[in-house]
Amino acid sequence: MPVISFVSPKGGVGKTTSALILAMQIARRVTVTVIDADPNHPIKSWAEGGDTPENMTIISDVTDKTIGETIAEVATKTPFVIVDLEGTAATIVAYAIAESDFVIVPTQGSQLDAEQASRAFGLIKAHERGIQKHKHDYKLPYAVLFTRTSAAIQSRDTRHIRKSFEAGGIPFFETELNERAAFKAMFSYRQTLEKLPHDEVSNVKKAIDNAESFTREVIARINIYTHSPTTTG
């Protein structure tokens, strides 16, 4: 507990990158299991670089038939479970949502991307309706995460989308995961942010700060919903 899934029917919005960033930062605090449910196994490939933190376990042998049970089982053993999903509306995504305590919907800061994000809300709502037949006030907490935005300026698009999400009661993270060389480099070097070479990758420190603010916000949001103490560092 808790299980956090990254969901968006659109590929390339930053699900895998954001999931790994969160897993890395959580691994500095407590044990974390990452379920790499994308058939391309990007997180497993990253781990093959050999720099997986001691606290992090990666499971990649899941299918739509096994994902539900796998998540349920590891959730009883690990303080945090992070699920990275493929960018489709496949049934595996619905099964993962059904086992989740919190869903993160990454989106890039354009209007078109925001519209794609609403397809993810549809999956969350469908899951809620199923449970609400038995428990009428059930809600699955979720929040939109803006990714690959400029660290320097908030674009007019992003500002507008934030406003319309606010008006529509759609929760989103205050922290954006900015477009940063270090967030790409962790995949090309197959290393944690901490170990990236500062002389070759620019602004590693800023990337770590960005990753850390995001992680703190995730933990804070989960605490609001679960009311249970979670380790913060």
Ligand SMILES: Nc1ncnc2c1ncn2[C@@H]1O[C@H](COP(=O)(O)OP(=O)(O)O)[C@@H](O)[C@H]1O
């Ligand atoms: N915050 C970021 N900063 C820089 N590049 C990013 C960031 N998020 C994602 N990317 C890049 O965008 C591409 C798609 O990201 P990825 O995490 O694989 O998306 P998804 O899992 O949604 O398909 C990759 O090339 C990745 O390196």
Ligand SMILES: [Mg+2]
């Ligand atoms: Mg991915």
